[in-house]
Amino acid sequence: MNTYIDYGIKGKTSIVTGSAQGIGREIAIAFLKTGTNVVAADINEESLVMFSRVVKNEDYPGSLAIVKTDVSSVSDLDNMVNTAVQKFGGVDILVNNAGILHSTPVEEITEAEWDTIMAINLKGMFFASQKVIPYMKTKNWGRIVNISSLAGRMGGYANGLAYSASKAGIIGLSQGLARRIADSQITVNTVAPGTTESSIIDQFSEEKKAELKKMIPLGRMGQPTDIANLVVFLSSELTGFITGAVIDINGGMYMG
Numbered sequence: 001m002n003t004y005i006d007y008g009i010k011g012k013t014s015i016v017t018g019s020a021q022g023i024g025r026e027i028a029i030a031f032l033k034t035g036t037n038v039v040a041a042d043i044n045e046e047s048l049v050m051f052s053r054v055v056k057n058e059d060y061p062g063s064l065a066i067v068k069t070d071v072s073s074v075s076d077l078d079n080m081v082n083t084a085v086q087k088f089g090g091v092d093i094l095v096n097n098a099g100i101l102h103s104t105p106v107e108e109i110t111e112a113e114w115d116t117i118m119a120i121n122l123k124g125m126f127f128a129s130q131k132v133i134p135y136m137k138t139k140n141w142g143r144i145v146n147i148s149s150l151a152g153r154m155g156g157y158a159n160g161l162a163y164s165a166s167k168a169g170i171i172g173l174s175q176g177l178a179r180r181i182a183d184s185q186i187t188v189n190t191v192a193p194g195t196t197e198s199s200i201i202d203q204f205s206e207e208k209k210a211e212l213k214k215m216i217p218l219g220r221m222g223q224p225t226d227i228a229n230l231v232v233f234l235s236s237e238l239t240g241f242i243t244g245a246v247i248d249i250n251g252g253m254y255m256g
Contacts, residue, residue: 008237010035018098071124194250
């Protein structure tokens with residue numbers, strides 16, 4: 001049987017949004033390896049089912065449940081949290097990872113595109129957090145980790161500005177939330193990845209990807225596992241005195 005690092009969260013329950021592929025999927029796997037139960041939520045039900053089949057063939061100490069979720073829908077978020085409660089008895093950890101990227105030029109962004117990006121990237125993060133807080137308060141323990149972006153720190157390079165604005169909003173919202181629920185021993189932290197090799201950047205040309213890679217001092221793009229390892233650490237018993245923090249993970253692309 002495989003052995004894994006003990007982060008002190010074995011038997012706890014996590015929800016990971018946007019977990020059918022890419023960074024979210026690696027986060028879910030990292031939790032399963034710690035013995036944490038995972039509710040994998042994603043709008044792509046087919047990919048969720050494929051993911052669950054893969055997990056069944058692995059020897060992970062944690063258990064997996066899946067639920068189709070559109071994070072821009074508050075009723076879907078209710079169903080997501082109810083799934084965690086029904087399957088595992090509550091929610092201890094929430095990772096708000098679901099998001100969409102765009103590269104529309106400033107002059108061409110439409111109201112509909114702006115609203116969609118804000119609904120998924122920012123609104124979804126807030127209401128998912130709102131839904132889990134009561135369950136965390138009953139245990140006087142909780143971890144919320146929100147995935148922002150280098151673009152939320154300094155505006156980005158190749159992405160559209162609605163994306164930058166939504167990811168900057170995540171940082172401010174996370175810090176405000178951290179202050180308001182700290183007395184319940186619930187921590188709220190933000191992870192801000194730089195350019196990472198995942199499906200979200202597939203809309204960029206190979207030339208643009210190569211250009212971005214050249215801007216990274218460590219000489220490579222991030223891997224989803226890089227982000228996943230940090231998220232699990234921030235969700236663990238080891239980080240109970242860290243809240244309101246923004247952790248940059250970008251290979252030196254941004255230092256501030």
